[in-house]
Amino acid sequence: MHIQISTKYMEMLECFSSETRVKMIELLSDRSMSIKELAETLGLSSAIVTKHIQKMEDGGLIKTESLSGTRGSPKMCSLAIDSLTLQLRSSSMDNxxxxxxxxxxxxxxxxxxxxxxxxxxxxxxxxxxxxxxxxxxxxxxxxxxxxxxxxxxxxxxxxxxxxxxxxxxxxxxxxxxxxxxxxxxxxxxxxxxxxxxxxxxxxxxxxxxxxxxxxxxxxxxxxxxxxxxxxxxxxxxxxxxxxxxxxxxxxxxxxxxxxxxxxxxxxxxxxxxxxxxxxxxxxxxxxxxxxxxxxxxxxxxxxxxxxxxx
Known part of the structure; x- marks a missing residue:
């Protein structure tokens, strides 16, 4: 994904302001994980992990899916994109x-x-x-x-x-x-x-x-x-x-x-x-x-x- 740095993408850019969220991205770059797995790996509560995941989902970095047919329907998290290119200087073509x-x-x-x-x-x-x-x-x-x-x-x-x-x-x-x-x-x-x-x-x-x-x-x-x-x-x-x-x-x-x-x-x-x-x-x-x-x-x-x- 290629984006021009602007306030339009603040939700996405703010996802990188937290060390915890960056660690989550590192974990999810290897495989999809449930909220519970992320919480256990990071030593955090599921509630805190859920809040971070929601912010990254709103920013377009993470996508989630509830697995049906299993007890409790665990929510699986995965990366929504594989790469992100940030452009600092705009061009006429971009405009x-x-x-x-x-x-x-x-x-x-x-x-x-x-x-x-x-x-x-x-x-x-x-x-x-x-x-x-x-x-x-x-x-x-x-x-x-x-x-x-x-x-x-x-x-x-x-x-x-x-x-x-x-x-x-x-x-x-x-x-x-x-x-x-x-x-x-x-x-x-x-x-x-x-x-x-x-x-x-x-x-x-x-x-x-x-x-x-x-x-x-x-x-x-x-x-x-x-x-x-x-x-x-x-x-x-x-x-x-x-x-x-x-x-x-x-x-x-x-x-x-x-x-x-x-x-x-x-x-x-x-x-x-x-x-x-x-x-x-x-x-x-x-x-x-x-x-x-x-x-x-x-x-x-x-x-x-x-x-x-x-």
């Missing part, structure tokens, strides 16, 4: 983005429009494996729409993003947020994978994921799941007029004007683990019922509306 309009859509991870994958591979809903493991044919099965977890050793999946802009509107920034990691047989937390991001067949950047995470169960991962991979990292890809960024770090010089977002046409977002990459370590994707983050693929399209200037 323009601040004034823009946007639309937001969330695409289920099983709603891909095209694919080509090789084992290890498979799909799972929140209740079962979909089809057969390591059989790419099941990536065409209509039940894929229920997928909450997808994995493949090499290849790609591609999604169509609706373009709701009309003639007076121009895309200024596209922001795509999703939970993902590498894909190793079973799991291997030291398993780098070069994951390529494409918009309309144009590679906008490559990120090397450090591993396939399976040593600690994901906060949302179903109890029946025993195949290794548990959760991923929440990453935010941003394509704007100055280049492409991942969590605020520049990946490439490719801009939103380079990727060919055309009036009346969907645009395509592809995730690929290329066999030609230095680290062809596969991809694991997580939907809102798997992993650590209750979301699928969230897309924000920021745009300028010339009709408002008239």
């Amino acid at each position: 323009e983005i601040e004034k823009e309009s946007k639309y937001t859509i969330e695409i289920p991870i099983g709603q891909y429009s095209n694919y080509a994958v090789k084992p290890t591979c498979g799909l799972a809903s929140d209740t079962k494996i979909l089809g057969l493991v390591d059989d790419p044919r099941y990536f065409s099965d209509p039940e894929r729409m229920n997928a909450a977890h997808i994995w493949f050793g090499s290849g790609y999946v591609e999604y169509r993003i609706p373009n709701y802009l009309h003639a007076a509107q121009t895309a200024q920034q596209v922001e795509i947020s999703l939970e993902l990691c590498s894909e190793a047989p079973s799991y291997d937390e030291n398993w780098p994978s070069d994951i390529s991001f494409f918009i309309n067949d144009i590679e906008v950047g490559v990120w090397t994921c450090p591993g396939d995470f399976g040593s600690k169960r994901g906060a949302l991962t179903p109890a029946w799941w025993q195949l290794g991979t548990q959760n991923g990292l929440l990453k935010t890809l941003t394509i704007q007029e100055t280049g492409t960024y991942l969590d605020g770090v520049k990946l490439s010089e490719v801009t939103v004007n380079d990727v060919g977002i055309k009036l009346g046409e969907d645009f395509r977002f592809r995730l690929a683990s290329l066999e030609t990459a230095r680290h062809c370590g596969g991809i694991s994707l997580f939907g809102k019922q798997f992993g650590n983050y209750k979301q699928d693929i969230v897309v924000h399209v920021f745009y300028k509306d010339r009709s408002r200037a008239n």
Whole structure:
């Protein structure tokens, strides 16, 4: 996440003014924890921990979820973002983005429009494996729409993003947020994978994921799941007029004007683990019922509306 330092973000910035809250962030960077676990680890009462968590939730740093079906319904806490970039000096581009309009859509991870994958591979809903493991044919099965977890050793999946802009509107920034990691047989937390991001067949950047995470169960991962991979990292890809960024770090010089977002046409977002990459370590994707983050693929399209200037 990238923010301009201003009073607009005081709730978020104030979260870092307490050593206790910073310690909580350190603990939650490793795994999701309940209020009770945080209290016991920090030697504080649950009431005090709850107050700190509420402040960080209001500031957008923490998200919580009550686990149903268990005694007392414990509230699980996890980080709402993976990184935060603070900008001290504003730019004309930032001021323009601040004034823009946007639309937001969330695409289920099983709603891909095209694919080509090789084992290890498979799909799972929140209740079962979909089809057969390591059989790419099941990536065409209509039940894929229920997928909450997808994995493949090499290849790609591609999604169509609706373009709701009309003639007076121009895309200024596209922001795509999703939970993902590498894909190793079973799991291997030291398993780098070069994951390529494409918009309309144009590679906008490559990120090397450090591993396939399976040593600690994901906060949302179903109890029946025993195949290794548990959760991923929440990453935010941003394509704007100055280049492409991942969590605020520049990946490439490719801009939103380079990727060919055309009036009346969907645009395509592809995730690929290329066999030609230095680290062809596969991809694991997580939907809102798997992993650590209750979301699928969230897309924000920021745009300028010339009709408002008239």
